[in-house]
Amino acid sequence: MARTEGWGSRTGLVLAVAGNAVGLGNFLRFPAQAAQHGGGAFLIPYLVSFVLIGVPLLWVEWAIGRHGGRFGHHSAPGMFDRLGRHPAYKYFGTLGIFTCLTVAGYYCYIESWTLAYVWHSIVGTFKTIPPDQFFPRYLGQHEASLFALPGEAACWFLLTLVLNVWILSRGLAKGVELAAKIGMPLLIVFGAVLAVRGLTLPAGSAGLVESPLVGLNFVWNPKPSGLLDPTTWLAAAGQIFFTLSVGMGSIHCYAAYLKENDDIALNAASAGWMNEFVEVILGGSILIPIATAYLGLEAVQQATAGGSGFGLGFLTLPKLFLNWGWFAPVAGAMWFGLLFFAGITSSLAMGQPVMAFLEDEFHVARNKAALVFGAVTAGLGFFCVWLYPGGAFDEFDFWTGTFSLVVFALIETFIFAWVFGMEKGWDEITRGADMKVPRVFRYVIQYVTPFLLLFIFLAALVKPTGDWGAALASLTAGHGWPFAADSVIGKLFHFGGTYRWFDAAGRGTRELVVDLTRVLLAAVLAGCMALTWHAWRRERGRAR
Amino acid sequence: MTRAAWIMLAATWAVIAYFTIRFFWMVLKAPKK
Numbered sequence: 001m002a003r004t005e006g007w008g009s010r011t012g013l014v015l016a017v018a019g020n021a022v023g024l025g026n027f028l029r030f031p032a033q034a035a036q037h038g039g040g041a042f043l044i045p046y047l048v049s050f051v052l053i054g055v056p057l058l059w060v061e062w063a064i065g066r067h068g069g070r071f072g073h074h075s076a077p078g079m080f081d082r083l084g085r086h087p088a089y090k091y092f093g094t095l096g097i098f099t100c101l102t103v104a105g106y107y108c109y110i111e112s113w114t115l116a117y118v119w120h121s122i123v124g125t126f127k128t129i130p131p132d133q134f135f136p137r138y139l140g141q142h143e144a145s146l147f148a149l150p151g152e153a154a155c156w157f158l159l160t161l162v163l164n165v166w167i168l169s170r171g172l173a174k175g176v177e178l179a180a181k182i183g184m185p186l187l188i189v190f191g192a193v194l195a196v197r198g199l200t201l202p203a204g205s206a207g208l209v210e211s212p213l214v215g216l217n218f219v220w221n222p223k224p225s226g227l228l229d230p231t232t233w234l235a236a237a238g239q240i241f242f243t244l245s246v247g248m249g250s251i252h253c254y255a256a257y258l259k260e261n262d263d264i265a266l267n268a269a270s271a272g273w274m275n276e277f278v279e280v281i282l283g284g285s286i287l288i289p290i291a292t293a294y295l296g297l298e299a300v301q302q303a304t305a306g307g308s309g310f311g312l313g314f315l316t317l318p319k320l321f322l323n324w325g326w327f328a329p330v331a332g333a334m335w336f337g338l339l340f341f342a343g344i345t346s347s348l349a350m351g352q353p354v355m356a357f358l359e360d361e362f363h364v365a366r367n368k369a370a371l372v373f374g375a376v377t378a379g380l381g382f383f384c385v386w387l388y389p390g391g392a393f394d395e396f397d398f399w400t401g402t403f404s405l406v407v408f409a410l411i412e413t414f415i416f417a418w419v420f421g422m423e424k425g426w427d428e429i430t431r432g433a434d435m436k437v438p439r440v441f442r443y444v445i446q447y448v449t450p451f452l453l454l455f456i457f458l459a460a461l462v463k464p465t466g467d468w469g470a471a472l473a474s475l476t477a478g479h480g481w482p483f484a485a486d487s488v489i490g491k492l493f494h495f496g497g498t499y500r501w502f503d504a505a506g507r508g509t510r511e512l513v514v515d516l517t518r519v520l521l522a523a524v525l526a527g528c529m530a531l532t533w534h535a536w537r538r539e540r541g542r543a544r
Numbered sequence: 545m546t547r548a549a550w551i552m553l554a555a556t557w558a559v560i561a562y563f564t565i566r567f568f569w570m571v572l573k574a575p576k577k
Contacts, residue, residue: 010571010574011571011572014568014571039549039552040548040549040551040552040553040556041552043552043556047556047559213545216545216549216553217545217546217549220545220549220550220552220553221545221546221548221549221552222548222549222552259577261577262577263574263577266567266570266571266574267571269563269567270564270567270568270570270571273560273563273564273567273568274564274568276560276563276564277560277561277564280556280557280560281557281560281561432577434570434571434574435567435570
C-alpha cells in the first residue's frame, strides 16, 4: 500500500521514541527498586543490563521495524511475516498488537488519574481532603465490594481517551511527534525544577523532619552485599526491560516509518540514553528525597518495601507539597503534569501500531482507525475501572504489562538472530548508521541477550517465596519448590489463597474477577490472531 | 550522604549525562540523507 505518512524531523522521532520509553515507572518504580535492591550497588547490574539487554533489544526492534516498513508493514504481524518463511511468524507478531491494545486499556486509566490530579492540585482539593482519603473515593472503592462505579474517574478517563484519539488522528508528524516535542522538554523542565526544589529544602522549613539528602542517600548508598544477591540482578534486568518499553511493538512501528537507508543505530542509542537520563537523574531525585524530608526515612522504607513508589507518588506527595506555601499548587501541577506527559507519550506509542495494523492490513482510514483504537481501549479500560477493586487492573498489568512483554521480546530476539539470521540482521542494524556500532554487539544479540531474556522468563515463571537459596534447599530436601504467589505459575494456579468463584453468601469472589479478566484477555488475543489470519487470507485471495 | 553514595551518584550521573548529551548532539548534527 502506498503510504505518504512519515516523521517530520529526526529530533521529533528520537523524542517520540524516548517519550514512549519514559513512563510513570521512571519516577515511581525506579527509585523504589534502587533503594530496595542495594542502593547505589543496584546501578551496577542496572547499567550492565542496559548494555546487554536494553541496547541490543532497542537495535533489534528498530531493525525489525525499518525492515518491515520497506514492505509496507508498520505493525508487528506484517514485520514478522517478512523475517522468515514460516506462516506462523506473523502470529507471533500478533503479540505486538495484543500487548499495545491491552496495556493501553489500563495505562490510559492511570494516565487519566494524573490529569485529574493536575486539576485537583491547582484547585487546592488536597488542602481540604487528604490524598489518602481522596484516592479511594476518586476510584469509587467501597469496602468489601469487587465493583467500583467512579463517576469522576470515568469522566477523566474518557477525556484522556478523547485526547489520545484526537492526537493519533492527526497523524505521525502533526500528532504523535508534536506531542513528544511539547511533552518531553516540559517533562524534563518540570522534573528538574522539582528535583532542585526538593533537594535544596532549607533546614528548619515547616514540616521538615530530615534533610532530603538522607533520602538521596537511601537511593544511592551502595550495599555491596546486594551485588551477590540474584534478586538484585533480576530486579535490575527487569527494571531495564520495562523502562525501555521493549517487547511491545511500539518501537517497531515508529521505526517502520523510516526510509531504507536512514540511521537506526544512533537514533536507538540516543532515545535509550535519554530514557536513562530521565529515570536515573530526574526520577531518582524527586520522590524519595522529598518524601524522606517530610516523613522520615523509616516511613519511606516501609512505603517502598514492595519495590513501588506508587503510594508515595499519589497518596503522599500531594500532601507534602502543601508545606511549600504558594508554590504547592504549582509543584502538584508539575509533578502530576510530568507524570501525565510521561504517560501520554507512551499511550500514543501503543495506539500507533494498532492503527497501523488496521490501515495497512485492512485499508481503514486513519481517523477511523484512531476511533477503533479509542473504542476498544475504552471497552477494556472500563472493564478495569469497573472491576478495579476485584483485581482486574492488577491482572491486566501482570499478564499484558509484564508477562507478554518478556515473551514477545524473547521470541523476537530469537527470530531476528536465528531465523532472519545475524548476517542479515547485523547488516540491517548498521546500514545507514551515523555511529559506529561495536562489533561485539553482533555476538551479544545472538547469544547473550536471548540467554538473559530466557533467564528472566524462567525466573518469573518459577519465582520462589523468600530467596532462591532457600528455595533450592527446599527442593533438594524433598519439600518441593516454594512457588511465590506472584510467580507466573503461582498466578496461573491461584497459589496463596482459597480458590472459589463464590463465597458462602453466593457473592462473586476476587478469583471470579481474576478468571473473567483472563477470559477477556484470551479473547482479545484470539481476536487479534483471527484478524491477522483474515487479513492474510484476504491478501492471498487478491493476489490470485 | 555517605562518601560512597556521593561517589556512586557522581559516577553514574556522569556516565549517563555524557552518553545522553553525546548521542543527542550527534543526532542534531548528523547530515540529512
